[in-house]
Structures are given as structure tokens and as C-alpha cells.
Amino acid sequence: MARRLRPVDLDFVGAAPVRLVFARNMSAAPEQVFHALAEDVPGWTRWFSAVTLARATDGGAGREIRLVGGTRFAETVLVAKEPEVYAYRVDTTNAPGARALVEEWRLTPRGTGTLVQWTFAADGTAAFRFVLRLARAGLGRAFRDAVTALDRRLAKPCSGSGDQ
Numbered sequence: 001m002a003r004r005l006r007p008v009d010l011d012f013v014g015a016a017p018v019r020l021v022f023a024r025n026m027s028a029a030p031e032q033v034f035h036a037l038a039e040d041v042p043g044w045t046r047w048f049s050a051v052t053l054a055r056a057t058d059g060g061a062g063r064e065i066r067l068v069g070g071t072r073f074a075e076t077v078l079v080a081k082e083p084e085v086y087a088y089r090v091d092t093t094n095a096p097g098a099r100a101l102v103e104e105w106r107l108t109p110r111g112t113g114t115l116v117q118w119t120f121a122a123d124g125t126a127a128f129r130f131v132l133r134l135a136r137a138g139l140g141r142a143f144r145d146a147v148t149a150l151d152r153r154l155a156k157p158c159s160g161s162g163d164q
Contacts (some may be wrong), residue, residue, distance in 0.1 A: 001033070002072065002074070002092040002094050003092060003093065003094070003098070004091065004092050004095060005089075005090055005091060005092065005093065005098055005099055005100050005101060006099050006100040006123070007089065007091065008089060008100045008102060009089075010056060010078050010080065010087055010102070010104070012089075012100060012102045012121055012123075013087070013102055013104045013119050013121045014066075014121075015121075016100070016102070016121035016122055016123055017122070017123045018120075018121070018122045018123065018124075018129050018132045018133065019082050019119060019120070019121050019122075019139075020041055020119070020120040020121075020132065020136055020139055021118070021119045022087030022117070022118050022139070022140050022143040022144070023115060023116065023117040023118075024115075024116055024143070024144055024147045024148075025110055025113055025114070025115055025116075026113050026114045026115075026116055026147060026150070026151040026154075027112070027113045027151055027155060028113060028114060028150070028151055028154040028155065029035075029083075029109075029112065029113070030083035030084070030097075030107040030108070030109055030114045031082065031083045031115060032114075032154050033083070033107050033114050033116060033150070033154070034082045034083040034084075034086060034107055036150055036153075036154065037086045037105050037160050038077075038080045038082070041054050041055060041056045041063055042054055042055055042056075046153065047146055047149040047150040047153050048142075048146040048149070048150075049068070049142070049145060049146065049149070050067050050068050050142050050146075051065060051066070051068075052066045052067060052068060053065065053066035054066075057074070058139045060077070060080075060120075061076065061077055062074065062075055062076050062091075063075040063077065063088060070094070071093065071094060071095050073090045073092070073093050073095075074090070074091050074092040074093075075088040075089060075090050075091060076089050076091055078102065083103065083107055084106065084107055084108075085104065085106050085107065086104075086105045086107075087102060087103065087104040087105065087147060088102070088103055089101070089102045090102070090103075095128075096121075097125040097131075097135060098122065098124045098125040098127070098128055099123045099124045099125070099128075100122065100123040100124075101120075101121070101122045101123075102119075102121045102122075103119070103120055103121070104118070104119045105117070105118055105120065106118075106119070116147055120132075120139060121150060125163055131138055132146065
């Protein structure tokens with residue numbers, strides 16, 4: 001059953017009780033990365049292996065996300081400032097114990113590439129916070145794998161068939 005979470009804003013990223021921050025360099029330009037994150041929401045399933053469904057809602061102001069294992073999120077996009085930052089808040093989820101959750105993707109130019117920083121900011125029950133801290137290594141691995149897969153995908157030349 002989905003539960004409504006506390007409606008927090010972007011300031012929550014710096015104030016959350018649990019903040020997991022991961023960073024990785026990509027060879028793709030910030031504009032390309034931003035497009036993949038913010039404008040090609042359905043494309044997440046092709047590079048983020050944990051994501052089984054991703055679709056924009058409310059004309060792009062929201063997202064519906066489903067993960068391997070059945071976790072579901074209904075989200076509100078908090079900021080989509082090309083090519084610097086893309087952030088969203090989880091409004092409802094079936095994840096037990098969650099009370100507030102924001103994810104922020106910061107994109108910083110690095111030569112011809114991009115430094116991608118992902119912050120997972122959360123609050124919840126004591127058990128939820130404990131499990132998130134235990135899951136840090138797995139979330140970090142999922143982030144690294146996703147960014148690596150996205151970088152490979154963005155490096156492929158367009159075949160002209162509409163599938164990149």
C-alpha cells in the first residue's frame with residue numbers, strides 16, 4: 001500500500017537525517033546527461049538496472065518510478081535547471097518506514113565531460129534510517145553501474161532509428 005510522505009523542498013537535501021552522496025566522472029557533456037535524466041525519463045530503464053518503469057507524469061512535473069523488487073514511487077520534480085541540477089521529491093511510496101525522500105543530481109563540467117553527484121536525502125523511522133545506512137555500499141554500486149551504463153549509452157552514435 002502506498003503511503004504519502006512529508007512534502008519537503010530542495011533544502012531537505014542539506015538537512016536530511018540520512019544523506020548518501022555519490023560522485024562519478026562521465027565523458028558525456030552536462031547537457032547530454034541532463035537530457036537523459038530530466039527529459040528522457042522512460043530511458044532510465046535502459047541504463048539504470050534497478051528501474052523497471054519510469055514515466056513522466058503531470059506534463060513532466062512529476063514521475064512514476066518502479067524498481068526491481070516492487071518498490072514504487074510517485075514523485076514531484078523540484079528543480080530541472082539545465083544543465084546543472086535535476087531533483088525530485090517522493091510524494092508516495094510503498095517503501096516501509098519512509099517519511100521524506102529527495103534525490104538530487106548535480107552536474108558539473110569537467111573538461112569535455114561531467115562530474116555527476118547524486119545525493120539521496122531521506123528521513124524515516126529508526127529502522128528505515130538504519131537500513132539505508134547499511135544499504136550505502138549497494139546504492140553506491142548501483143549509482144556507479146548506472147552512470148557507467150549511461151555514459152556508454154551516450155557515447156554511442158545515433159543510428160537514426162530513434163533508439164539510441
